[in-house]
Every structure is written in C-alpha cells, then in structure tokens.
Amino acid sequence: MKRWTTGEVSKQRNISVRTLRYYDQINLLTPSFKDDNGKRYYSEDDLFTLEKIIILKSLSLPLDNIRDILDELSYRQILVSHYNYLQEELSKLQASISNTTSLIHMIDLEESFSWEHVSRLVRNSDNSSKKWIDYFQEDERNFLQEIIPNLSNNDEITQQYIAVLQRIEWCIKYDRKPESDEGLDVALKLIELTNENFQGDTELMEKFWEIRKLPAEETGLYPISEEVLEFAERCIEVHFKLC
C-alpha cells in the first residue's frame, strides 16, 4: 500500500504543506501514519477524504462544520450538493452578467444613468441569502439540522427571468430587432432557462405570467407589456427551430 508524504500530497492536490499540517492540527484530516520522527504519511483513503474536504470547502463550509459532517455523508451526496451549489452560482452569475451589461449599455448611451437605475439593478443582484445547507437534499437536511442552524431563501430563478426581461426591454427601447445579435442572446438565455429550470414551454409561460402579475416594486421592473412577450417569442422563432 502506497503512502504519500506531505510534499507529495501538496503537489498532487495543489494545496500548501502548511494547510495539510493545519488540517492535522485541527483534527480535520489526520494522516493514517506518522513515523518516529513525526513525519506524516497519507494513505489513499486519506486522499479521498481530502478530496471530500476540498469539495465541501468550495461550498464555503467552515472547516469545523466539515469535520462534523464528513463521516456522515457519502461521496455521492457531497457531489450532488456541490452540483446544486454550482447551479445556484451559475444563476447568480448570469444575473450579474446581465445587470452589468445593462449598466454598461446605459453608460454608453449616456442617458438615463440615474442613481435610481443603478440601485435598482444592484439591489436585485446583490442579496445572496441561500446557505450551503440548502444544497443538500431533504432527508440529509433533517439530519444536518440537528447539528447546525437553518436559513431563509430567495427565488433566484425569478431573478434570472427579470434579467432576461430587462434585456428585452433594452432591445425594444433602442430598436434592436429579434434578428440582431442581442436577440440571439436573449433567445439563448431563454432556451437555457426553460431547459435547466423546467421541462417544457407550459411552465415557462406560467412563470412569465406570474412575474408579470407581480407588483413593480417586487420585481424591480417597470410594468411589462405584451410587446416584451412577443419579442421573446420572436427571438426564439427567428434563431432556433426545435425539431
């Protein structure tokens, strides 16, 4: 059975030696063997555990929480929660990107660049209130709740829709046609959204209408017109034909 020294593990996993020693110190990852001089030797199992730790860390879990749950979760559970987390981040990022492009557009057009616009955009994109525990599945949560507190949550999907709708509004306002590059962009986002969050067009449309019905303060949008919906549909029509 092969064993690895700190230096080897450090290079392989791209982690500092100091980190490994620290993990040993706080009893997060104690190497399965130490020789007479105190040299650490890591087994293959240790490396798998380290992998787990790295993944859980990327969920922004504090190390002592990781230590608490490490043994209770299977590799698959960890990966699935990691996957959920990543998808969530993706949503946020895409919303952020939309907002940022909107702002840049506004500056470039040198008009309507008011404090109102900025704060409305930023307010929508900023508050991230989901926590790592939300990325675990229900049954796992039940167990986890006993160890650690819980949290509120926020509809990120809605935010994504809002972002798309804002882009469409921009297009209409500045006379970009559905046939333009911007129209293609909109179409792509829409397809992505339907594909990732729902399974078909029915739900998509429902979501659209739900958002439309929300009061303006809540969505951060000026009231949404029929025009917008038509624009959206035409974007997809023009650029893609689903077979």
Added chain:
Amino acid sequence: MKRWTTGEVSKQRNISVRTLRYYDQINLLTPSFKDDNGKRYYSEDDLFTLEKIIILKSLSLPLDNIRDILDELSYRQILVSHYNYLQEELSKLQASISNTTSLIHMIDLEESFSWEHVSRLVRNSDNSSKKWIDYFQEDERNFLQEIIPNLSNNDEITQQYIAVLQRIEWCIKYDRKPESDEGLDVALKLIELTNENFQGDTELMEKFWEIRKLPAEETGLYPISEEVLEFAERCIEVHFKLC
C-alpha cells in the same frame, strides 16, 4: 442636497454599519460630512463611490488596492473589468459543473470510479491562476502595473472544450444518442461556446482540431476519435436549425 446616515446607507446597500465605519477608518470611504458629535453623513457621490468599491471588491481586490486605484478608473472601466471577470467565472463554473456531473455519473454507474479518474478531473478544474489585473484592458494595465505585481495565465476556454468533449465521450460510451436529453445538453453548450468565445463555426472547428492534436497528458483526455466530432455535429443538427 440629501445626506444619509450610516444606518440608512447600511440598509439601502445591504452593508453592515461596522463595514462603513471600517471603510472610514482605513480611509477607503470617508463620508463627506461629520457633525459635531462625529455622526457620519454620506452624500450621493459617496454612495456612487461605495458602489464602485463594492464592484471592485467582488473582483476579490484587497481593500488597499481598491483605495489606490479608485480615483483613477471610470465607472465604465470598472464595470467592463467586472464583466470580464464574471465571464471568466462563468467559464470556470461551467467546467466545474461538467466535471461534477461526470463524477456523479461515474458513481452512479458504479464502475471505473478509480482514483485516476477523480484526480484527472480535479486537476483540470482546480488551478485558478488568473488574477484580477487580467480583467482590465491593456492601457489600464500599463498604469496598474506600476502599483501592483502581475501574473501568469491559463487557457480556460480549452478547459471548457475538454469538459464538453468528456460529456460526449460519456454519451457514446453509455449509448446516449444525440437525440437524447444529454445530446441536447451538449448541443446547448456547444452553441454557447461558439457564440461567446468565437464568432463562427470556422474558428470552432479549428479549436477542436487544435485540441485533438494535443497530447493526452496535456488535455487530460484519452485520444479523441472522429466519432466524437460526428456526435457533436449531430447534436446540433438534431436539436437546432439556425435560420
């Protein structure tokens, strides 16, 4: 002219009062007025500056660097660099997601879940070596270089392609047809990649061939077959028709 107190700003921008006081303390954002009791009052300009700071912070810039460059950069420059950063993050995230799904697939199939596979995947996705300075444009960099060091960089786009190719290989291996949901996924990613990173199919194909020519150790892939390319093309053919 309206002025805001710490508490008001705190709520509006979703920042702790402590943070505001800290920024004052380190001379990052000093409110334009203080009354006899030392109460801080922020002007509209102050709020814009705060916005800039928040954006720059989201680039993971340390606060003292932000202080140094804050006055030198226009709002537009900051937003553009922020946008570049976000796009970069998006690439990484997508690669991460692909890798994670691959791993989950492997576990689910309960075969070939060797250390080799895991480490190959993780090694590819892990090392993030771009730094915030890379997200500024050339002329801005020249100026910035005088203040702060510089860094290497890594071909993230290649990594994205690798991720897609890996998914295709998985499809072929487990007999998922281009017509399946997985095929649709692949098609979506491919369209996204062509649309975001290049402008047309020509470059896409070049990139594909470039990667194919790379030795296996570098790409982290088993040699890529004609089969893969055909599969990719069919995915797009089957699911989308560009008009």
Added chain:
DNA sequence: CTTGCAGGTTACGTAGCGTCATCTAATATA
C-alpha cells in the same frame, strides 16, 4: 564534513470585518 533538502514545531501576522462593552444625543412614552 558540510551542504542542501524535505520534513518537523512553535509562534506571531493578516484581512475584513463580527461582536461585545460602554457612552452620548435625540426622541417617544408614562
């Protein structure tokens, strides 16, 4: 024999705040 390298320990430093403890001024309520 020393030199260098890979390992070790101990201990202090860091960023960006959170979190007391304590104080003041202004306003609301009894």
Added chain:
DNA sequence: TATATTAGATGACGCTACGTAACCTGCAAG
C-alpha cells in the same frame, strides 16, 4: 418631567484559514 428606547459613536478583542519566519532534525550527495 422622568424615563426608556433608539440610533449613532468609539475602543478593544475575536475569528477563520491559513502565510510566513525562526529554528531544529535526519539523511543522501558531493
């Protein structure tokens, strides 16, 4: 008018996840 609450202020200490420096050890190479 007395008091309680609120929103502000200022230290000062605490925290995470390590980086970094100082110094020691064991071993192979020159």
